[in-house]
Amino acid sequence: MTRNMILNLAIKILSVVGDGWSWWWEGSNIDRKGARVVFTVFIILLVICWYKWVVNNFSKEQFPLPPGPRGLPLVGNLPFLEADLHKYFTKLAQVYGPILKLRMGKKLCVVLSSPDLIKEVLRDHDATFANRDAPIAGLAVTYGGLDIAWSPHGPMWRMLRKVLVQQMLSNTSLEACYGLRQQEVQQKMKDLYTKIGTPINIGQEVFLMTSNVILSMLWGGTLHGKVRSSVGAEFQTVVAEIVELLGKPNVSDIFPVLARFDIQRIEHRANELLSWFDKIFNSIIEEKQRKDVSGSKTTFQQNENKDFLQFLLELQEQQDAKTPLTTLQLKALFMVQQKAVSIATSDGGRGKGMEKRDDRQRTSGGRGGSNPDKIDALGRLLTRILRHIASELNLNMRSDGYVRVSDVLKLNMKTFADIPIRSHTVEDIREAVRRDNKQRFSLLEENDELLIRANQGHTLKTIESESLLKPILLVEEAPVCVHGTYKKNLESILQSGLKPMKRLHVHFSSGLPSGGEIISGMRRDVNILIFLDVRKALGDGLKLYISDNKVILTEGVDGVVPVKYFEKIETWPGRQPIYFKRTETNTEDDLNIEKFKNLQLGESK
Structure with missing residues (x-):
């Protein structure tokens, strides 16, 4: 038609x-x-x-795509990208949901912002998503995609992974090059000994030593002395520029029709660097083969200075006829190892990540300053202490969950920012409570003492619901009572009901998030909403409570909220109804699971 x-x-x-x-x-x-x-x-x-x-x-068969912002003709969403992509994607996820699409020129990109979706892609369906859209520079410097990063999923890729993981990085292989690592560490200690009385940068020295150790493991048993230093420096320069090319935006990747013109000359430069790499690598192989013929040995025992190059050459000789390890693949594997060295030791051995981290610490006044990272880390530790481990720490916790702040500040623990909790002040505690966007904590001043508690989410058996929470007696007190969960959990929930898992209560939110806001009692990336029939639950004697931060909680019936108390189930944010049968036990036909699986989450019809 x-x-x-x-x-x-x-x-x-x-x-x-x-x-x-x-x-x-x-x-x-x-x-x-x-x-x-x-x-x-x-x-x-x-x-x-x-x-x-x-x-x-x-x-062509048109498959449904996730929602996403509209782009311009030809260039798509490129003009609207922001410098901090992670922040830009977060803002888009708040509007379009945990899975969204963008068009970068002719390339269709799908962005995932939900841990569950990411796990589904990378773990549950890893084989389906194993292949990568290799950039032109990546294909050029890996002999057409022959390394483990860009080769398509199949027998060749499995062979390369086996070589890299089970052979090169096995305990036996790492033990065999122990002597090479020991030699580099001893040499670094000698260098530091000669600098007694002069200031040194420990971080820089450690990075340089790490670089030398890895280079030694690559070919340390083959090259020695000034030759190894010279080749290592030259090799590192080549690979550093290759890494830079791989991260450089290329218009030919975005518009494949322009690839033949190589407007930015990136492919041309990548081929030049690959040719340079080949010369270096071939000279190393020739040196290795020359030594094998002459039977020469180094100062270390042969079983203690076996480098990765020797492993690869031996594997090539013992290759499988079905999936042989070619010389080009051997070079590509060698390149993978060297890229790691180049990234870790860029900018003079310090690494860009370390410099940025140091800059942040300097501008914020170091760890002693009252910066957001310090307060955020304190809040996370307080959550863990007050909800889960107060008893193990011998804190005197009341039945309503309150403990003395002074007792908390005496604990011999460190926050996630590696700051001792003893170095914090009462004002830091107040600031952590004030900044918590889900209002997880409450403070109470009693008898000239400041007390703190977690409002809900406890696993501690010493907590009494009646003391911690306010009972809900009327339907009007909970006009909305909704539990957020995930698609993968729905079938199990409909079979056996909602369970508190390790906590004391099943949690419900008293409202729905709007505009990407954070709401207490619900994770921001849920994709399924289960609404509780509050009238029926209260009528049957189910105890419902509400916390200070407006989270609705219940212990259920024998630790379970049965399906018969579910009012309705919807997808989120699309809010499409999911049909189910409100019975104690359900079959797959009752649950209409297949219809649910075909729903497009996040899109309303």
Whole structure:
């Protein structure tokens, strides 16, 4: 049907163009007959190409795509990208949900911001998503994608992974190059000994030593002395520029039609660097083979200075006939190891990550300053202490969950920022409570003492619901009572009900998030909403409570909230209804699971 419509449209267009062309042809000067013929052929070819493009695009099976912002023609969403992509993607996820699409030129990109979706892609369906869209520079410097990063998933990739993980990085292989690592560490100690009395940068020295250790493991048993230092420096320079090319935006990656022109000369430069790499690598192999022929040995025992190059050459000799390890693949594996060295030791051995971290610490006044990282880490530790481990720490916790702040500040623990809790003050505690966006804590001043508690989420058995929480007695007190969960959990929930897991209560939110806001009692990346029938639950005697931060909690019936108390189930944020049967036990037909699995989460119809 669609093809016939397109054909009829093309015929009409050709008819209109033909009528207009006949009129122009008859009214034009005969001397321009040649130009008119050429232009006529051009118009015909243009219409044919347009027809083929339309047919190809509309004849393909169109699969539903996630939601996402509209882009511009040709360039897509490129003009709207921000410098901090992670922050930009977070803002988009708050609008379009945990899975969204972007178009970068001709490339379709899908962004995942939910841990559960990421786990589903990387773990549950890893084989499906194993292949990567390699950049042009990546293909150029890996001999057409022969390394473990860019090769397609299949027998060759599995062979490369086996070589890298089970052979090169096995305990036996690492033990065999122990002597090389020991030599580099001893050499660094000697260098430091000569600098007694002079200031040194420990961080820089450690990074340089790490670089030398890895380089030694790569070829330390083959090259020695000044030769190894010279080759190592040259090799590191080459790979550092290769890494820079891989991270450089390339217009040919975004618009493949321009790849043949290599506008930015990135592919050309990558091929030059690969040629340079080949010369270095071939010279190392020749040196290794020369030593094997002459039977020479180094100062270490042979079983203690076996480098990765020797492992790879031995594996190549013992190769499997079905999936042989070629010399090009051997070089590509070697390149993988060297890239790690280059990234870790860029900028003079310190690494860009370390410099940025140091800059942040300097601008915030170091760890002693009252910066957001320090307060955030304190809040996370307080959550863990007050909800889960107060008893283990011998804190005197009341039945309503309160403990003395002074007792907390005496604990011999460190926060996630590696700051001793004893170095914090009461004002830091107050600031952590104030900044908590989910209002997890409450403070209470009693008898000239400051007390703190977690409002909900406890696993401690010493907590009494009646003391910690306020009972809900009327339906009007909980107009909305909704539990957020995930698609993967729904089938189990509909079979056996909602369970508190390790906590004392099943948690419900008293509202729905709007505009990407954080709401107490619900994770921001949930994709399923289960609404509780509060009237029926209270009528049957189910005890419901509400915390100070408006989280609704219940112990359920024997630790379970049965399905019969579910009012409705919807997807989020699309809010499509999911049909189910409110019975104690359900079958797959009752739950209509297959219909649910086919729903497009995050899109309303």
